[in-house]
Amino acid sequence: MDTTTLRANLNRVQERVAAAAARAGRTADEVTLVAVTKTHPPEVIRALHACGVREIGENRVHEALEKQQALADLADVRWHMVGHVQRRKARHVVGRFALVHSVDSVRLARELDKRAGAAGVDRVDVLLEVNVSGEATKYGFPVTSPEDVGAFLEDVEAILNLPRVRVHGLMTMAPLVADPEEARPHFAALRRLRDRLAREFPQADWRQLSMGMSNDFEVAVEEGATLVRIGTAILGPRNP
């Protein structure tokens, strides 16, 4: 993709984020755009960087680390891990990402804490990924019934007790639907869950809501997203 098209796509997405924020009585600077570059080569990230993008999202640990190495000269990139992290890869994540959006179990959180300790890293900044839609194919703490909520609150308490894992909010992936309005109840549910956690655990930071992708980010911003994760709408279709 040439730089002119890239810039135009970026501007268009930023305008749509700003318009959605305005509809909800919010300002555009309350929403951080994370450009999701999975499957795209390092040069694409370099081009995004030249357009002023600093927040880059990847969904696979190995692929992300390769790109980080290739782009080591871009010191001000903030790398986001947005995909599922296997426990055995936790040690590769520690110290290498500004934010891990996808902590989906207490066991992973414990492993991150332990690996951080071993590596002399004092904190791992994370979001808790929640499955609010009940789709079996989705990662995340399942939170669709009142019983789920009880179990989740216990898990949250365990995670908040880990000294090196710093929680900043929640993340979700809405189901793929033809009409983005169908995603709205899931985003609203994530926001309500966040508000509940903020009441139950006021000692923690619950500010961030990572929700919204190319198909549904405007609805997500209307429902309170502070981080939107966007690939296709900026970069076009992915290489398989």
Ligand SMILES: *Cc1c(COP(=O)(O)O)cnc(C)c1O
């Ligand atoms: C790929 C991916 C995105 C971006 O998806 P698009 O539909 O291309 O915007 C966002 N979040 C996660 C977790 C992803 O894996």
